[in-house]
Amino acid sequence: MASGFVNIRRDVDDKFYRYRMPILLTKIEGKGNGIKTVxxxxxxxxxxxxxxxxxxxxxxxCELGAQTSVDEKNERYIVNGAHDANRLRELLDGFIDKFVLCKSCKNPETELIILKVGRTEDIIRDCKACGERTPIDMRHKLTTFILKNPPIKARKGKKATNGDAAAGVGGGGGDVTPENGNGEEGGDPGAESDDELTKKIKAEAAELNQDAAIEKEDWAVDTSPEAVKARQKALESSMAAAVLGGDDDGDDDDENSPYTQFGNWIMDVPETEDQKALNIAIYKKAEELGIEKKHKAVLILVTIFTEDVVAEIPKFAPLLKKMVTSEKHQKALLGGIERLVGLAYPDLLPQVPKILMALYQDDILDEEVVTEWGTHVSKKYTDKDTSKRVRKASAPFLKWLEEADDDDSDEDDD
Incomplete structure (x- = not known):
């Protein structure tokens, strides 16, 4: 089974392209006249x-001349007949070009808007990146379906339904949800505010059932060596994308940037049983590139971890302590962990409390920093849905921290 992520614009070969999507998966079911592609x-x-x-x-x-079946509640989507995965991915590219990308800047941060002028209805792409509004070709058959089933807007402050979440209420593409263009809460009427999420997490923490709370993103997770390697590559790319432009080191959108070199070096570093020598070698490489004190370097460093991250943290603790020297560094580390468990190894979500505990017990993360992180969703390092899931998974650890504080307070009162 194919796995991993690809650029939303597959004609863009830049591995640091910030807008990415999962590779479309297909599964043939049935036979004869009842054969279908799930x-x-x-x-x-x-x-x-x-x-x-x-x-x-x-x-x-519409493109294949085939009947389709849509079950929003159970998230089951079917095209009748047997269809090749590569063919469907090519058609998906066509959908993206016709109904997602801005005609002006080719950016996927668009929202569909239906405009009525008299008896005429037109569908417009409203681009949150460049501000242009470009029309959809109304001759395509899908436009009739869109007019009959317009994008749903959730009321502000009201929890969106599963259908709303799947529909991406509020617009925007890829890893960036276009609220007001700079990562702050604003014009998205379907998004939950940080305060609302904080209340929700605290309310659910006491009765959180870890198995029930963590939702599976895919119908199955491919754990083959090839799939794991693909997820690692996706993580590397997304890490690099996260550090592009916006630090104090100038433009990093270059394969020769120190962060790109550091990330490539880490991915290719040979295995060794001499952990101390490995830690020293990694630090010296960062030092050689002049980024050993930069918080971005910490974000890239997280790519050294695998699915055995809980066991690996103590081994890399001396290196982490040397490179994580401020609150900004700690936030970058947490951002890296979000991407590690959200993109590369989704099966690790239940392990988030253990990962945080290991970092906390090794004095790499401060209580105040991890508590603030756990109750404030951010799309700086990953998309908002992934950010929420990772924080929800962290609830048992946050609850433990809160109870530990309460115990300390009781002892002080005595």
């Missing part, structure tokens, strides 16, 4: 594009 991760793909999964599924039906 799209098991269509919800995830559609969410990355900020479009309802029914739009993409119906688009396939």
């Amino acid at each position: 799209l098991p991760n269509m919800s995830d793909v559609a969410r990355a594009l900020s479009r309802p999964p029914s739009y993409t599924t119906k688009f396939f039906g």
Whole structure:
């Protein structure tokens, strides 16, 4: 099974391209006249594009002349007939070009708007990146379906339904949710505020069932060596994308930037049983590149971890202590952990409390920093949905910290 992530614009070969989506998966079921192609991760793909999964599924039906089946509640999307995965991915590129990308700047940060002028209805792409509004070609058959099933807007302060979440209410593409263009809460009427999320996490923490709380993103997770390697590569790319432009070191959008070199070096570093020598070698490489004191370097450093991260943290603790020297560094480390468990190893979500505990017990993370991180969703390092899931998974650890504080307070009172 294919796995990993690709650029939303697959014609863009830049591995640091910030807008990414899961590779579309397909599964053939049935036989004879009852044969059909199931799209098991269509919800995830559609969410990355900020479009309802029914739009993409119906688009396939229009292009292939096939009947489609959409079950939003159970997230089951079907195109009748047996269809090649590569063919469907090519059609998805066509959907992205026609119904997602801004015609002006080719950016996927767009929202579909239906404009009525008299008896005429037009569909417009409202770009949050460049501000342009560009029209959809109304001759395409999908436009009729969109007009009958317009994008749903959730009321501010009201919890969005599963269908709303899958539809990407509020617009925006890829890893950036376009609220007001700079990462602050603003014009997205379907997004939950940080305060609302904080209240929700605290309310649920006491009765959190770890197995029930953590939702599976895919119908199955491929754990083959090839799939794991692909997820590691996706993580490396997304890490690099996260540090592009916006630090104090100038433009990093270059394969010769020190962060790119550091990331490539880490991915290729040979295995060794001499952990101390490995820690020293990594630090010296960062020092050689002049980034040993930069918080971005910590974000890249997280790519050294694998699915055995809990056991690996004590081994790399001396290196982490040397490189994580401020609150900014700690936040970058937490951002790296978000990407590690959210992109490279989604099966690690239940291990988030153990990961945080290991970092906390080794004095790498401060209580105040991790507590603030745990109750404030940020899309700085990953998309908002992933950010929420990782923080929700961290609730048992946050609850433990809170109870530990209460115990200390009781002892002081005595």
